[in-house]
Amino acid sequence: MEYETVLTTCPYCGCGCKYYIEVIDGVAKDVLPCKEDPISQGKLCIKGWNAVDFVYSGDRLKTPLIKENGKFREASWDEAYGLIASKFKDIKGTHGANALGLLSSAKTTNEENYLMQKFARSVIVTNNVDHCARLCHASTVAGLAAAFGSGAMTNSTPEVEEADCILITGSNTTEQHPLIGSRIFKAKENGAKIILIDPRAIQLSKFADLHLRQRPGTDVAWINGFIHVIIEEGLADEEFITTRTENFEELKELVKDYTPERVEEITGIPKEDLVKAARMYAGADSASIIYSMGITQHTTGVDNVKSCANLSMVTGNLGKPSTGVNPLRGQNNVQGACDLGALPNVFPGYQAVVNPDFREKFEKAWGMAEKIPDNIGLTVVEMMNEAHKGNLKCIYIMGENPMISDPDITHVKEALENLDFLVVQDLFVTETAALADVVLPGTSFLEKDGTFTATDRRVQRVRKAIEPIGDSRPDWKIICELAQRMGSKGFEFKSPKEIQDEIASLTPIYGGITYDRLDELGYLQWPCPNAEHAGTVFLHKDKCSRGPGHFFAVEYKPPAELPDEKYPFTLTTGRILFHFHTGTMTRRSEKLNKEVPTGYVEINPQDAEELGIKDGEKVKVSTRRGTIDIPAYVTRKVPLKTVFIPFHFNECAANMLTNPALDPIAKIPEFKVCACKIETIGE
Amino acid sequence: MEDEVRKRIAEMLDSGEVTAVIALKDVLGMTTPCVFKKGDDLSSLRLSPHYPLATLAMKMHKMDPEYKIAILCRGCDERALLEMAKRNQIDMDKLSIIGIACDEETAKDCNCSVPYPSCEDLIGEKLEELELGDAFEDYKRMSTAEKLEFWKKQFEKCNKCYGCRNICQMCFCKDCELENELWLKKGRLPPDFPVYHLIRAFHLAGKCVGCGECESACPAGIPLMTINRLLRDDMKELFDYVVGNTEEVNPLYTKEEF
Ligand code: SF4
Ligand code: SF4
Numbered sequence: 001m002e003y004e005t006v007l008t009t010c011p012y013c014g015c016g017c018k019y020y021i022e023v024i025d026g027v028a029k030d031v032l033p034c035k036e037d038p039i040s041q042g043k044l045c046i047k048g049w050n051a052v053d054f055v056y057s058g059d060r061l062k063t064p065l066i067k068e069n070g071k072f073r074e075a076s077w078d079e080a081y082g083l084i085a086s087k088f089k090d091i092k093g094t095h096g097a098n099a100l101g102l103l104s105s106a107k108t109t110n111e112e113n114y115l116m117q118k119f120a121r122s123v124i125v126t127n128n129v130d131h132c133a134r135l136c137h138a139s140t141v142a143g144l145a146a147a148f149g150s151g152a153m154t155n156s157t158p159e160v161e162e163a164d165c166i167l168i169t170g171s172n173t174t175e176q177h178p179l180i181g182s183r184i185f186k187a188k189e190n191g192a193k194i195i196l197i198d199p200r201a202i203q204l205s206k207f208a209d210l211h212l213r214q215r216p217g218t219d220v221a222w223i224n225g226f227i228h229v230i231i232e233e234g235l236a237d238e239e240f241i242t243t244r245t246e247n248f249e250e251l252k253e254l255v256k257d258y259t260p261e262r263v264e265e266i267t268g269i270p271k272e273d274l275v276k277a278a279r280m281y282a283g284a285d286s287a288s289i290i291y292s293m294g295i296t297q298h299t300t301g302v303d304n305v306k307s308c309a310n311l312s313m314v315t316g317n318l319g320k321p322s323t324g325v326n327p328l329r330g331q332n333n334v335q336g337a338c339d340l341g342a343l344p345n346v347f348p349g350y351q352a353v354v355n356p357d358f359r360e361k362f363e364k365a366w367g368m369a370e371k372i373p374d375n376i377g378l379t380v381v382e383m384m385n386e387a388h389k390g391n392l393k394c395i396y397i398m399g400e401n402p403m404i405s406d407p408d409i410t411h412v413k414e415a416l417e418n419l420d421f422l423v424v425q426d427l428f429v430t431e432t433a434a435l436a437d438v439v440l441p442g443t444s445f446l447e448k449d450g451t452f453t454a455t456d457r458r459v460q461r462v463r464k465a466i467e468p469i470g471d472s473r474p475d476w477k478i479i480c481e482l483a484q485r486m487g488s489k490g491f492e493f494k495s496p497k498e499i500q501d502e503i504a505s506l507t508p509i510y511g512g513i514t515y516d517r518l519d520e521l522g523y524l525q526w527p528c529p530n531a532e533h534a535g536t537v538f539l540h541k542d543k544c545s546r547g548p549g550h551f552f553a554v555e556y557k558p559p560a561e562l563p564d565e566k567y568p569f570t571l572t573t574g575r576i577l578f579h580f581h582t583g584t585m586t587r588r589s590e591k592l593n594k595e596v597p598t599g600y601v602e603i604n605p606q607d608a609e610e611l612g613i614k615d616g617e618k619v620k621v622s623t624r625r626g627t628i629d630i631p632a633y634v635t636r637k638v639p640l641k642t643v644f645i646p647f648h649f650n651e652c653a654a655n656m657l658t659n660p661a662l663d664p665i666a667k668i669p670e671f672k673v674c675a676c677k678i679e680t681i682g683e
Numbered sequence: 684m685e686d687e688v689r690k691r692i693a694e695m696l697d698s699g700e701v702t703a704v705i706a707l708k709d710v711l712g713m714t715t716p717c718v719f720k721k722g723d724d725l726s727s728l729r730l731s732p733h734y735p736l737a738t739l740a741m742k743m744h745k746m747d748p749e750y751k752i753a754i755l756c757r758g759c760d761e762r763a764l765l766e767m768a769k770r771n772q773i774d775m776d777k778l779s780i781i782g783i784a785c786d787e788e789t790a791k792d793c794n795c796s797v798p799y800p801s802c803e804d805l806i807g808e809k810l811e812e813l814e815l816g817d818a819f820e821d822y823k824r825m826s827t828a829e830k831l832e833f834w835k836k837q838f839e840k841c842n843k844c845y846g847c848r849n850i851c852q853m854c855f856c857k858d859c860e861l862e863n864e865l866w867l868k869k870g871r872l873p874p875d876f877p878v879y880h881l882i883r884a885f886h887l888a889g890k891c892v893g894c895g896e897c898e899s900a901c902p903a904g905i906p907l908m909t910i911n912r913l914l915r916d917d918m919k920e921l922f923d924y925v926v927g928n929t930e931e932v933n934p935l936y937t938k939e940e941f
């Protein structure tokens with residue numbers, strides 16, 4: 001009997017827990033927590049504990065599939081590559097490179113994201129490459145980069161437990177980032193004040209010193225209200241404002257109008273509570289803001305993020321331990337996918353594509369004959385729109401499932417069906433893969449080497465524990481082989497380690513990150529510019545990355561679609577503890593699926609009574625975009641006239657309903673607010 | 684102590700007494716459970732932190748009942764193996780024990796009154812007269828209503844990770860009652876109060892070996908060892924039963940449980 005443990009990083013959320021996989025005779029058996037891992041400290045959430053299950057799911061793809069007469073048949077790698085290469089070339093030849101788009105994946109490794117954007121920019125020669133960060137934190141990347149010069153979580157996960165005050169908004173932390181949630185409990189036990197600002201009553205509500213329940217989509221208003229109170233009461237950190245920031249006067253002028261009375265009118269937050277909360281936050285020695293999609297997924301997502309930045313700077317809570325603005329990134333590697341340039345506007349390390357120096361740098365490094373286009377490419381939602389219009393002809397998707405994850409699925413389906421050619425690389429025939437012309441079997445985190453970057457910029461190793469299932473291949477290998485098949489140079493990598501070396505040579509923030517150092521140190525937090533650099537625990541010490549921190553004076557704007565007579569409820573969507581995103585992995589894990597086998601709509605008991613809805617009864621939820629039938633969960637978690645639907649479940653997909661209205665800068669859709677109606681169907 | 688253990692492992696493997704030794708070793712600067720075979724380099728051996736090695740022994744035993752294993756064993760691990768054997772989960776005759784004694788600090792941390800295994804060739808110093816004191820004085824002073832409030836607050840933090848059960852060397856029932864919808868609703872966070880935690884507490888009464896793994900695996904920081912210690916005292920007082928003894932089985936033991 002051969003027994004070994006392999007230390008690797010969790011494939012679910014952005015906390016970045018490392019744990020052991022127990023392998024006996026080549027089969028991954030169980031997950032065993034690692035007591036000395038600084039993030040998990042020997043503790044895990046239910047998803048981590050069950051992370052082996054889906055890997056052996058009976059319906060794993062074992063060979064490439066090619067669609068013929070509407071049906072898939074098995075194919076060899078050689079045939080699949082041949083077909084894809086000729087189609088890509090044809091489409092590029094006929095319609096130009098910008099008629100192709102690529103979706104990379106926040107589930108795959110840094111190396112694979114790097115290769116995917118390299119494939120887009122050097123093989124296809126387009127900037128049309130994006131991934132699901134567009135749908136979760138595009139507004140963070142844009143907003144924080146504008147305010148501070150870097151779009152990432154300013155501080156680190158372990159610092160949370162040392163904060164004197166934690167302001168949590170739009171993050172159901174104990175469900176979505178359990179191992180950060182557990183640090184909030186620890187902070188509370190250490191005496192920290194907890195302020196929760198969230199429309200829903202969540203697990204943390206009972207532990208919060210103050211729970212303010214704003215109307216969905218009114219975040220700029222309450223934040224401006226906070227700043228109004230802080231300035232009025234002389235609680236602003238004048239020294240920080242003078243020495244570290246710019247444009248404060250404009251903000252000061254603007255927030256004059258955000259009196260607690262007016263904020264109460266807009267947000268529904270009682271003015272006394274607003275004042276108390278503002279004093280509590282401003283009065284703490286170290287106050288940390290934690291936020292997630294409740295802030296970002298709005299047509300005002302970038303404004304919301306800039307407002308959080310304003311709040312931290314007004315009180316001088318930046319560039320110090322246990323302070324800052326801390327967006328919690330959802331996916332295990334969404335931070336890394338952004339860092340490695342799987343975005344239409346930047347190369348790896350956020351080097352802008354519109355900057356000719358950077359284009360030249362990469363053209364040279366990649367040995368390209370063609371020029372990389374100087375325009376910003378298409379984003380996720382724009383790709384779907386262009387496909388719908390017939391301008392985009394072909395999409396190559398790695399490990400994403402827009403048929404569940406994107407807003408307005410009906411539109412997505414029409415768009416994907418309208419393509420000339422769709423390639424999907426995944427573990428399973430997902431809802432999206434079902435529409436593909438060619439499906440390529442990639443591998444899970446257990447079957448390959450690489451790195452993931454956790455939410456606090458923590459780069460950590462993913463280590464191969466078992467051989468690929470069937471004839472599936474690691475995604476990095478697939479991209480390399482396909483690029484070579486298309487006759488391109490620069491993809492002769494023999495291992496992810498070699499890819500990381502190329503990444504380090506071209507990406508200053510990852511410059512000092514090597515596999516040897518990761519083995520030795522366990523992790524490195526970027527920026528880590530050179531091999532002597534120990535990594536960066538918190539950002540913006542002494543000076544922001546961009547120089548002075550910039551205050552943006554932003555006015556409150558209402559969400560794109562508000563309830564009216566026809567659609568009287570506000571619909572908000574999100575995730576739950578027991579599942580992850582489109583359910584591709586968690587719904588194939590027996591234990592997780594048993595906990596929550598299908599979706600539901602949370603509705604307040606009073607609303608339920610008025611509509612004559614009983615708990616568990618199936619109801620019809622409709623918006624201007626679609627209708628779903630879904631069981632009702634009657635609960636006080638949601639306020640009056642607001643309903644919540646988790647988006648994981650294809651049989652009652654929340655994204656049939658959501659509004660694809662976009663933030664003008666970040667192009668993130670407004671998943672968190674739209675208008676809906678609820679009807680009984682007598683089931 | 685490490686060197687003595689290394690010597691013992693080498694002897695057992697070289698003589699062919701056992702095929703494999705379950706122990707701990709250093710990989711990438713962290714301690715992990717491991718299996719040593721004949722000829723393996725033993726320099727990476729570690730003795731702490733504690734990991735549930737008895738579970739690994741049980742797993743291997745179930746895969747191959749004839750496999751001859753030795754296992755690095757603290758007091759709690761030996762109690763775990765003995766209780767497993769009483770429930771037909773493992774065969775003590777197929778198992779050799781490399782017993783190590785815990786030091787005072789570790790024993791006090793774990794609230795452990797028997798911080799050593801019973802084997803004769805124990806490695807390390809046996810701490811027999813350890814004064815634990817009453818670690819729960821504050822708790823015991825609370826009124827029943829205050830105690831209820833205390834546990835309510837604690838259990839409200841629960842993340843329903845099942846980690847306390849998953850890591851527990853004594854949790855090996857095929858169908859776990861924590862997942863039985865007869866008692867509690869699935870998919871709720873926190874899980875229904877107090878039934879989720881009480882099912883586990885009561886099912887571990889007279890079974891819990893006091894290893895502390897559950898509390899250290901709990902992301903919510905719930906003081907699970909307090910419950911375990913109180914139940915351990917009750918078992919002694921009410922039934923005069925001590926976990927890990929070789930003579931009798933737990934008076935609360937039901938044959939249906941696994
Ligand atoms: S908290 Fe996140 S990283 Fe940790 S085990 Fe759970 S899903 Fe995995
Ligand atoms: S209940 Fe806790 S202390 Fe007792 S045996 Fe199980 S893991 Fe160890």
Ligand code: SF4
Nearest residue numbers: 841842844845847901
């Ligand atoms: S380990 Fe803690 S959080 Fe997890 S189920 Fe047990 S008591 Fe709850």
